[in-house]
Amino acid sequence: MSDAVVIEGLHKSFGKLEVLRGIDLALTEHEVVCLIGSSGSGKSTLLRCINLLEPIDEGRIVVEGEDITEPGVDVNRVRRGIGLVFQAFNLFPHMNVLRNVTLGPREVLGRSRADAEAAAVELLRRFGLADKAGDYPDRLSGGQQQRVAIVRALAMQPDLMLLDEVTSALDPELVGEVLEVIRELASTGMTMLITTHEMAFARDIADRVCFLEEGRILEEGTPAQIFTAPREERTRQFLDRILQAGQRL
Amino acid sequence: MLALGLAILRSLPGPVFFPIRAIAIVYTDLFRGIPTILVITLLGLGAPALGLSWVPKSTTFWGIVALVLVYTAYVSEVYRAGIESVHPSQEAAARSLGLSRLKTLRFVIFPQAVRRVLPPLLNDFIGLQKDTALVGILGAVEAFQQSQIDQAASFNFTSGVCAAILFLAVTVPLTRLTDWLIARDRRRRQAAGVMA
Numbered sequence: 001m002s003d004a005v006v007i008e009g010l011h012k013s014f015g016k017l018e019v020l021r022g023i024d025l026a027l028t029e030h031e032v033v034c035l036i037g038s039s040g041s042g043k044s045t046l047l048r049c050i051n052l053l054e055p056i057d058e059g060r061i062v063v064e065g066e067d068i069t070e071p072g073v074d075v076n077r078v079r080r081g082i083g084l085v086f087q088a089f090n091l092f093p094h095m096n097v098l099r100n101v102t103l104g105p106r107e108v109l110g111r112s113r114a115d116a117e118a119a120a121v122e123l124l125r126r127f128g129l130a131d132k133a134g135d136y137p138d139r140l141s142g143g144q145q146q147r148v149a150i151v152r153a154l155a156m157q158p159d160l161m162l163l164d165e166v167t168s169a170l171d172p173e174l175v176g177e178v179l180e181v182i183r184e185l186a187s188t189g190m191t192m193l194i195t196t197h198e199m200a201f202a203r204d205i206a207d208r209v210c211f212l213e214e215g216r217i218l219e220e221g222t223p224a225q226i227f228t229a230p231r232e233e234r235t236r237q238f239l240d241r242i243l244q245a246g247q248r249l
Numbered sequence: 250m251l252a253l254g255l256a257i258l259r260s261l262p263g264p265v266f267f268p269i270r271a272i273a274i275v276y277t278d279l280f281r282g283i284p285t286i287l288v289i290t291l292l293g294l295g296a297p298a299l300g301l302s303w304v305p306k307s308t309t310f311w312g313i314v315a316l317v318l319v320y321t322a323y324v325s326e327v328y329r330a331g332i333e334s335v336h337p338s339q340e341a342a343a344r345s346l347g348l349s350r351l352k353t354l355r356f357v358i359f360p361q362a363v364r365r366v367l368p369p370l371l372n373d374f375i376g377l378q379k380d381t382a383l384v385g386i387l388g389a390v391e392a393f394q395q396s397q398i399d400q401a402a403s404f405n406f407t408s409g410v411c412a413a414i415l416f417l418a419v420t421v422p423l424t425r426l427t428d429w430l431i432a433r434d435r436r437r438r439q440a441a442g443v444m445a
Contacts (some may be wrong), residue, residue, distance in 0.1 A: 010327070051345050080347035090342035094360050103356060104346035156346060 004029045004064065004160055004191045005050065011058035012042075012049055012215075019045045021215035023059070027160075030189040033066045034202035034223075037212035038238060044087075045196035046212075047162045050193070052086045064159060080108060083153030087165040097124070097148050098133040104156045104236040116155075123151045127181055143174030147181050154185075161185065163194040166202075174240040199239070199247055203227050273325075280322035286383050289315040291386070310415045312384030320377045327369045331362030364434055371427045 005027045012020040019042045027033055034104055036041045046052045050061055052068065060069045068078045074088045092100050101123065102116040111119075124130050127147050146166055150222045152189065153161060163182065167175045179201050186205050196202050202209055203223040210220040211232070219232045252292035253301040280288065306309070336359050343353040363370075385397070 048341075053341055053345065076347045076349050079345055084345040086338065086342065091340045092339065092342070092361075094358055094364065103343075104348065107352050107356060108347040142422075152346070189272075231303060 002042070002065075003027065003062070005193070006062040007046075007050070007059070008062075009059035010046070010049065010056055010061065012045055012054060012056050020056075021217055022123065023215070025210065026215060026222075027191055028191060031207050032190075032192045032194065033210060034206035035193065035195045035210050035212055036199065036202060036226075036238070037196075038241075040080055041156055042210040043212050043213045044164050045165045046138055047084065047193065047195060050076060050162060051082055053084075054232070076077060076108070080156055081159045081162040083156060083158035085146070085149050085153050085163045085166050088202050089137070089149045089169070091145055091149055091152070093137050096134050096136050097129065097140075098150060099151045099218055100137070101155045104152065109156070118145070120155055123154055125146075125185075126179075127151055136160070141174060142170045143177045146170065146178045150178075150185075151180055157190060161190055161192045163192060163196075167196070167198060168212070183237050197242070197247075199227065199242055211238065213238075231233045263415055276322075277322045277325060280319050281326070283317050283319075285315070288319055289383050294406065297365075309384070316377060317378075320373060322392075323376075324370065325372050327366050327373060328362065330369075331366035332358055334365055335361045353403075359429060367427055367431060375423065378419055379416060411424060 003026050005025075007023055007025045009213065010020050010023040011018070023042075023046060025033070035046065035114070037043055045054060049056050050063075056069055060067050062068070063078065063082065066078075067073075068075075090186070091180065095103065098117060099118055101120040102111075102113070105111040105116040105119065107112060117239065121130065121133060124133055127150070128153065128197065129144065129147055132140060132144060132148070138146070140148065146169075150163075150166070166182070167178050175198070182194070182201075183205060194202070194206070206223050208220060209223050209226040210217045211230075211234075212218065213234050216239065219230060219235045221231075227236065230239065289312060292315045293308050297306045299306075308356065312365055332354075338354055339357055343357040346352075349354070397410045400409060
């Protein structure tokens with residue numbers, strides 16, 4: 001299998017604060033990798049760097065064989081192939097669901113309105129949102145909004161999906177419907193890099209789990225190994241804290 | 250429209266655009282800082298007095314130019330406030346789809362910004378409409394000037410009242426129109442979906 005993403009020696013600082021201190025990570029195609037770690041460990045920043053929303057200081061990121069961190073790379077073209085879903089949904093509040101989903105295909109991929117809308121309706125139907133096409137985002141529940149955000153990213157037919165804490169802003173009873181969508185995506189073979197606080201979900205869906213601590217990948221392995229027999233003391237402490245907070249594995 | 254251009258110039262990021270940003274800032278400082286009436290007299294009486302053959306002599310022309318210059322400065326600041334009030338995550342979302350900076354501005358940032366600044370925008374528009382009275386000092390005949398002429402001729406202030414009514418006849422419907430636009434937008438957003 002070929003590598004979908006290769007990250008080498010990635011460093012990123014915000015002013016004096018070094019958030020990422022040398023990340024090395026590779027995803028093969030169709031692989032689902034979960035990033036876990038406490039807040040501020042650099043998980044979200046890593047995803048934003050891969051989407052080129054944050055310029056990196058050192059290292060390189062190779063997507064589908066192309067170094068996307070080279071100067072002169074067309075960032076808009078790179079982003080087309082990478083779907084990013086945010087913790088806070090970030091739907092466009094002045095557009096209805098259908099327009100949210102079709103904006104990218106129409107304005108970036110140059111699809112006709114009819115084509116884009118047909119594809120969008122099909123995607124919305126697949127994720128149980130067909131009856132919401134005409135609604136504006138503030139009429140939807142958090143879970144529905146996040147599912148629309150996922151559909152919006154999927155409408156660009158990306159090769160890679162980055163999911164950033166997509167359930168963290170949701171009421172507990174709405175988490176399930178969003179996780180269900182991600183499971184469905186994984187079953188279609190989508191390559192995904194997911195940051196999450198839902199350990200049970202990570203164990204269930206991930207091919208590989210990486211534990212981030214202070215801007216480095218401290219430990220990585222299969223879910224079974226990380227969650228039942230972590231090698232690193234810090235990983236164990238982190239998991240203990242999560243378990244004490246009431247989550248089950 | 251000019252004001253929008255100016256606001257966009259000012260929001261350009263990065264050191265490359267510093268000269269353009271600087272020009273935009275100086276422009277705004279200048280034309281907001283000088284009293285409108287001074288700009289009008291400087292241009293309206295000064296420009297024709299230069300005696301250059303290619304400079305238009307029409308006071309109406311210079312009056313309009315002066316008002317456009319001044320209000321471009323005001324309105325650009327309103328737009329800028331609107332653009333900056335849209336949360337950066339909106340831009341991140343649009344860019345993450347692969348939209349260019351310009352398309353992000355056009356489809357995502359700007360429509361939200363305009364909705365928010367519609368009332369202050371109308372404020373400036375009414376101000377502009379009323380300030381046309383100032384052009385009268387150049388001798389260009391607008392409503393206020395005309396009423397003064399009539400007053401002087403008839404010793405009757407009815408013409409002044411007429412001028413006031415004329416101004417109101419333009420501004421009041423505009424205000425109602427803006428209110429209606431805002432209300433319609435709110436209704437549309439809250440209405441349940443009609444499609445599907």
